[in-house]
Amino acid sequence: xxxxxxxxxxxxxxxxxxxxxxxxxxxxxxxxxxxxxxxxxxxxxxxxxxxxxxxxxxxxxxxxxxxxxxxxxxxxxxxxxxxxxxxxxxxxxxxxxxxxxxxxxxxxxxxxxxxxxxxxxxxxxxxxxxxxxxxxxxxxxxxxxxxxxxxxxxxxxxxxxxxxxxxxxxxxxxxxxxxxxxxxxxxxxxxxxxxxxxxxxxxxxxxxxxxxxxxxxxxxxxxxxxxxxxxxxxxxxxxxxxxxxxxxxxxxxxxxxxxxxxxxxxxxxxxxxxxxxxxxxxxxxxxxxxxxxxxxxxxxxxxxxxxxxxxxxxxxxxxxxxxxxxxxxxxxxxxxxxxxxxxxxxxxxxxxxxxxxxxxxxxxxxxxxxxxxxxxxxxxxxxxx
Amino acid sequence: xxxxxxxxxxxxxxxxxxxxxxxxxxxxxxxxxxxxxxxxxxxxxxxxxxxxxxxxxxxxxxxxxxxxxxxxxxxxxxxxxxxxxxxxxxxxxxxxxxxxxxxxxxxxxxxxxxxxxxxxxxxxxxxxxxxxxxxxxxxxxxxxxxxxxxxxxxxxxxxxxxxxxxxxxxxxxxxxxxxxxxxxxxxxxxxxxxxxxxxxxxxxxxxxxxxxxxxxxxxxxxxxxxxxxxxxxxxxxxxxxxxxxxxxxxxxxxxxxxxxxxxxxxxxxxxxxxxxxxxxxxxxxxxxxxxxxxxxxxxxxxxxxxxxxxxxxxxxxxxxxxxx
Numbered sequence: 001x002x003x004x005x006x007x008x009x010x011x012x013x014x015x016x017x018x019x020x021x022x023x024x025x026x027x028x029x030x031x032x033x034x035x036x037x038x039x040x041x042x043x044x045x046x047x048x049x050x051x052x053x054x055x056x057x058x059x060x061x062x063x064x065x066x067x068x069x070x071x072x073x074x075x076x077x078x079x080x081x082x083x084x085x086x087x088x089x090x091x092x093x094x095x096x097x098x099x100x101x102x103x104x105x106x107x108x109x110x111x112x113x114x115x116x117x118x119x120x121x122x123x124x125x126x127x128x129x130x131x132x133x134x135x136x137x138x139x140x141x142x143x144x145x146x147x148x149x150x151x152x153x154x155x156x157x158x159x160x161x162x163x164x165x166x167x168x169x170x171x172x173x174x175x176x177x178x179x180x181x182x183x184x185x186x187x188x189x190x191x192x193x194x195x196x197x198x199x200x201x202x203x204x205x206x207x208x209x210x211x212x213x214x215x216x217x218x219x220x221x222x223x224x225x226x227x228x229x230x231x232x233x234x235x236x237x238x239x240x241x242x243x244x245x246x247x248x249x250x251x252x253x254x255x256x257x258x259x260x261x262x263x264x265x266x267x268x269x270x271x272x273x274x275x276x277x278x279x280x281x282x283x284x285x286x287x288x289x290x291x292x293x294x295x296x297x298x299x300x301x302x303x304x305x306x307x308x309x310x311x312x313x314x315x316x317x318x319x320x321x322x323x324x325x326x327x328x329x330x331x332x333x334x335x336x337x338x339x340x341x342x343x344x345x346x347x348x349x350x351x352x353x354x355x356x357x358x359x360x361x362x363x364x365x366x367x368x369x370x371x372x373x374x375x376x377x378x379x380x381x382x383x384x385x
Numbered sequence: 386x387x388x389x390x391x392x393x394x395x396x397x398x399x400x401x402x403x404x405x406x407x408x409x410x411x412x413x414x415x416x417x418x419x420x421x422x423x424x425x426x427x428x429x430x431x432x433x434x435x436x437x438x439x440x441x442x443x444x445x446x447x448x449x450x451x452x453x454x455x456x457x458x459x460x461x462x463x464x465x466x467x468x469x470x471x472x473x474x475x476x477x478x479x480x481x482x483x484x485x486x487x488x489x490x491x492x493x494x495x496x497x498x499x500x501x502x503x504x505x506x507x508x509x510x511x512x513x514x515x516x517x518x519x520x521x522x523x524x525x526x527x528x529x530x531x532x533x534x535x536x537x538x539x540x541x542x543x544x545x546x547x548x549x550x551x552x553x554x555x556x557x558x559x560x561x562x563x564x565x566x567x568x569x570x571x572x573x574x575x576x577x578x579x580x581x582x583x584x585x586x587x588x589x590x591x592x593x594x595x596x597x598x599x600x601x602x603x604x605x606x607x608x609x610x611x612x613x614x615x616x617x618x619x620x621x622x623x624x625x626x627x628x629x630x631x632x633x634x635x636x637x638x639x640x641x642x643x644x645x646x647x648x649x650x651x652x653x654x655x656x657x658x659x660x661x662x663x664x665x666x667x668x669x670x671x672x673x674x675x676x677x678x679x680x681x682x683x684x685x686x687x688x689x690x691x692x693x694x695x696x697x698x699x700x701x702x703x704x705x706x707x708x709x
Contacts, residue, residue: 023472025442101464
């Protein structure tokens with residue numbers, strides 16, 4: 001394995017020469033808006049970029065996933081590299097990308113146009129580095145991943161795979177050194193509060209939807225969140241009201257429950273649903289809880305050779321590693337018994353803000369890291385647990 | 386079928402026809418042609434980096450279609466030059482090219498000096514303010530010149546949304562074209578009305594054409610090119626390529642007024658030269674505009690001089706350079 005790690009530094013140096021190739025694809029991919037369920041144009045571009053990178057095969061499926069295949073010389077194993085196409089930003093936001101000397105600025109670059117870009121440029125980089133593997137590399141830009149997408153793209157592929165997958169690596173733009181090998185339990189939900197048309201505003205204690213959704217929030221915050229298993233309720237977004245002189249009758253709250261235990265997710269969900277019933281009864285309004293997305297907790301062992309190889313690769317490239325759980329495509333792969341990890345490619349500032357900045361310099365380290373892990377899989381260092 | 390209809394049918398292309406860059410490169414090599422890309426700049430640090438990166442990556446590093454990428458700068462005070470250089474462009478200050486001929490302010494000056502400085506048999510001009518940059522902006526324009534010997538001047542046209550801070554408007558652009566230039570062409574050069582966007586800043590031209598035409602240094606450079614190339618070579622020397630969407634900065638109405646004034650002056654000069662109007666008419670250099678300031682109307686006067694550089698081929702320095 002030492003030989004592979006020694007190569008890692010050399011790869012890093014050479015990948016720097018192809019910086020423009022990566023940045024060019026990042027610009028083109030990053031400038032196409034792709035909110036969840038509207039990834040079509042980005043999918044078409046990614047398909048074009050796969051073809052421009054001379055993949056052996058490029059296909060799309062009914063769900064809007066797009067794949068590029070780099071055939072291995074023996075095709076004995078297949079490693080799946082995944083990056084999600086969709087971003088959290090709506091179409092109407094200006095998606096212009098700007099490149100300065102050491103950073104790229106734009107919308108949704110780190111999460112996850114950069115991950116997609118690494119996939120579209122990898123075939124060309126491997127070709128320029130004269131690297132050939134026995135293993136197939138299947139590049140997948142997945143659709144319908146975030147929020148209400150609920151990992152539909154990857155789930156669809158895993159249920160209908162056109163080739164067996166042995167390992168999966170989820171590629172995220174941010175942050176270099178990140179290593180996820182487990183998925184935490186997660187529930188994303190939306191609470192909708194609405195007052196009926198016939199609501200009696202003269203009734204004692206009659207309040208607007210904003211006051212009542214605030215009541216819901218206060219009661220949720222009173223729910224104990226255990227430290228073992230580690231669990232938390234995060235309030236993500238709130239929406240209500242229009243202007244002066246209009247009493248709000250609708251309010252929406254989006255929240256997320258995260259826990260290392262599936263039972264604890266269910267328990268917290270029950271308590272949140274009870275809060276909804278309680279506030280509905282006391283306020284005379286209608287309070288409904290809608291499930292948006294759910295993940296089961298799970299993961300591969302910390303001792304799994306894939307995790308070991310990833311950590312050793314980061315050490316070889318002098319990348320400080322940071323272990324953290326994930327709720328992304330990793331969860332779906334693990335649920336299908338595919339050993340999987342998530343890694344990051346560079347560092348981002350103002351992460352997930354409209355003027356997000358991704359650093360150019362560390363990118364060569366991020367890509368060298370990915371290539372080194374693929375090399376180790378190819379050499380069989382991840383095969384036995 | 387009329388001449389214009391025939392031209393529209395045979396000389397209007399879509400960029401996708403030239404997306405096979407590998408074939409373009411092969412044909413270019415067979416013809417032993419070289420291509421230069423020129424981006425005139427003035428304080429474009431926000432967009433220049435990605436233009437250079439996208440063009441270098443796709444059209445030099447992936448496929449060697451372009452032989453040089455250069456920016457010709459009019460004296461930027463931001464980091465335009467540093468950013469362009471950092472990503473691999475050749476950078477030139479306009480004032481340093483043919484310095485003994487002095488420095489005139491305007492984009493046309495940079496375009497004219499590019500003919501002297503750059504080496505290509507074909508020069509592609511691309512504006513620096515394009516937000517949705519893609520290699521098609523170059524291969525879409527170069528393609529007709531490589532595959533059709535009789536074509537000499539290829540102009541871009543687009544569906545051009547304007548970009549304001551934070552939002553994208555679905556359509557628009559080309560206001561000066563529709564209100565001023567196309568009506569003028571309709572009156573005096575009806576054939577030229579078939580050019581969808583005569584003022585677009587993206588075009589690819591053979592050197593022998595560029596060196597034979599004069600260059601107004603200001604707003605009128607594109608209009609004068611169209612009229613002069615039409616006069617010298619006829620409609621069939623032109624082609625146009627649909628490059629689809631171009632997102633660019635919105636221009637305020639006052640600036641469009643100045644642009645229109647400059648174009649009108651250049652147009653008028655061509656009319657006199659071609660004997661279409663009397664030579665007695667003398668035009669003012671002053672553009673007058675109004676604005677309202679604190680309940681008062683204020684008259685603004687701008688001097689807009691449309692100076693002109695002669696055909697490059699008439700310069701002894703150029704003759705010496707190309708003979709080397």
